[in-house]
Amino acid sequence: MPCTAYRAGVFEQPDYFQARESMHTIRDLPIKGFIDTSFVDWPGKICAVLFFPLCNFRCRYCHNADLVIRPDQLATIDPEGVFSRLDDLRGWIDGVCVTGGEPTLQPRLRRLLEVVREAGFQTKLDTNGSNPDVLRELIDAGLLDYVAMDVKSCLDESSYCAITNAPASMLGRVCESIDLLRGGRVDYEFRMTVVPSYHGPEDIFRLARDLRGAARLRLQNFSPGERLLDPSLNTVKPYTPEALANLQLRVDELLASGSPRDSTPFAPRCP
Numbered sequence: 001m002p003c004t005a006y007r008a009g010v011f012e013q014p015d016y017f018q019a020r021e022s023m024h025t026i027r028d029l030p031i032k033g034f035i036d037t038s039f040v041d042w043p044g045k046i047c048a049v050l051f052f053p054l055c056n057f058r059c060r061y062c063h064n065a066d067l068v069i070r071p072d073q074l075a076t077i078d079p080e081g082v083f084s085r086l087d088d089l090r091g092w093i094d095g096v097c098v099t100g101g102e103p104t105l106q107p108r109l110r111r112l113l114e115v116v117r118e119a120g121f122q123t124k125l126d127t128n129g130s131n132p133d134v135l136r137e138l139i140d141a142g143l144l145d146y147v148a149m150d151v152k153s154c155l156d157e158s159s160y161c162a163i164t165n166a167p168a169s170m171l172g173r174v175c176e177s178i179d180l181l182r183g184g185r186v187d188y189e190f191r192m193t194v195v196p197s198y199h200g201p202e203d204i205f206r207l208a209r210d211l212r213g214a215a216r217l218r219l220q221n222f223s224p225g226e227r228l229l230d231p232s233l234n235t236v237k238p239y240t241p242e243a244l245a246n247l248q249l250r251v252d253e254l255l256a257s258g259s260p261r262d263s264t265p266f267a268p269r270c271p
């Protein structure tokens with residue numbers, strides 16, 4: 001089945017040549033992972049996924065330890081090979097998801113998104129929301145079709161720091177990104193990975209109340225595994241699928257109970 005962008009005629013006149021000429025401007029990008037076809041990384045779309053190294057958080061449940069703390073041990077993938085494969089997939093995939101690590105730490109991110117667009121693909125950014133200035137710049141430039149922002153916990157410093165091990169000052173930046181996305185200038189979703197020992201039902205509902213009126217808060221189940229940044233979490237039992245589905249139902253109700261756009265900017269709560 002052709003992808004939605006193909007059906008809509010987006011790829012009828014792909015600008016292969018402009019994209020090829022632009023390639024030298026992103027040749028030094030440290031792409032550390034590439035999935036050419038994903039059905040799960042962009043709701044409702046088929047996309048390729050590019051992984052970038054480094055992150056300014058150290059989330060206990062992170063599965064990307066190699067990307068976050070040992071990126072030098074991963075091979076770097078040639079962007080030209082990536083775009084050549086994207087050419088092959090034209091008409092099948094809708095767009096390209098840029099993820100990490102934290103991709104907004106990459107100085108050439110804007111240029112990459114420009115080249116992806118020149119090549120005729122839609123763009124999705126995964127981010128932890130720690131760089132609202134970069135996010136704003138990309139939205140202002142019209143370079144993003146979709147943003148998935150991870151929200152790690154309730155919006156108070158003690159909860160956020162307990163999960164991310166980031167400085168408390170990060171929370172203000174996260175809240176700025178939340179407010180930016182809730183402004184509705186780009187399609188988006190908030191996501192939260194739920195770890196029962198950190199995210200009880202009341203914590204989850206408190207966040208949903210803070211985000212009411214937002215487009216979506218998607219709960220993702222924590223998954224124990226060998227490669228977690230904090231191996232002690234391997235003893236924690238995740239929510240059952242039924243419990244997670246019930247939590248999501250309540251979250252959806254709480255989000256819908258607010259006004260579509262609360263104009264009050266978010267302010268982090270101090271402990």
Ligand code: SF4
Pocket residue numbers: 055056057058059061062063064068100101102128150
């Ligand atoms: S934000 Fe957290 S989960 Fe995401 S890559 Fe960074 S450390 Fe891992």
